[in-house]
Amino acid sequence: MPFRDRTHAGQELALRLVEWADSGDLLNLLVLAMPPGGVPVAAEVARALHAPLDVLVALEISTPIRPRTAIGAVVADDPPLYDRQSLAMMHLSEDRLGDVVARERNELHRREYVYRGRRPLPSVNGRTVVLVDDGLATGLTATAALRYLRRHGPARLIMAVPVGSPRTTAAIGRECDDVVCLEQPPSLHTVGEWYEDFGQVSDTRITNTLQRFHATA
Template structure:
């Protein structure tokens, strides 16, 4: 299974989640995108479910000099969640990574302010919360996001992604009440390999998506 772009992936994901909604399993849902890549995917799901859309900003903590290799993640003002095994293998410590954590924390707050402004984060207590990204590779940011949300008392916590690494999917099943993944290819090595168009999503696009969905007649 391949996806043309993130919106196409969101449409396919929405079909699966609509089946749950038809069975009455999604009570008072709210859709939370992990920006930036998760926003176009989540928009299609929110439209289909006629549910509110918002963002939950999570930032990956990468290896110094190799930021694409994640060893942890942060959400909000929570302490960083590190992969202890990865830290040991790479001979890294939390103290050594503290400048990286501080930098990513600043970027996280910048994006929260940019995307949401003065609007408060949605109240997720006693709601069905659907967390959406464009794919699941290591699962570092998704794990941090799910643990952050779990402490806020959702009735049901769902992680939904179009494509994911099988090992990461297995690990996430203990973090979410439900995991929805359309494609778990055994030869997974990167999320982008399963998209024809995987261009980077800009901040402006995220803001536009949030505005479009909030003002859509189907959401009112």
């Protein structure tokens, strides 16, 4: 396994990104983590780049029929992003998922308040934004997050992950300016299999981490 834990993965990812920073390509930088798992990874990136760190919460949408299968994602107050193929396979339509989406959006806003309080997301307009997660499997939450950020006018948008499936990584590349993915195994079943320790990241750990990095608007 290439990564001991998320902190180790973040350190390895930071080494790659520091090369870009040294070349002057990462200006007016903001690092955004996708919680929960992306926060320990992004903390190491932000530390190495001497950059502010904040979080962008995106949640998967699933159904009671297949609770472990993501069929969509939500971020902020944007309309849900759906995997159309999954909807068709399950004979579902968007209008039948209203209650599910409402529950996920309520949970999303709850987490935003826990992590950030009433402080808004820092402005991304005109900045180089590095969006960090602990890996790319389906890519639904990452796609929703990148599309949200793109609409807010970053100068450059980068997705950075320690590991991802080749197919998903290629698809994510169409949603941003650059993708940094250290490992792309031919068959990626779960992100967690590429970590020796892939334990849950608590809200307390996330808030304590964010308190050490004060992102400015």
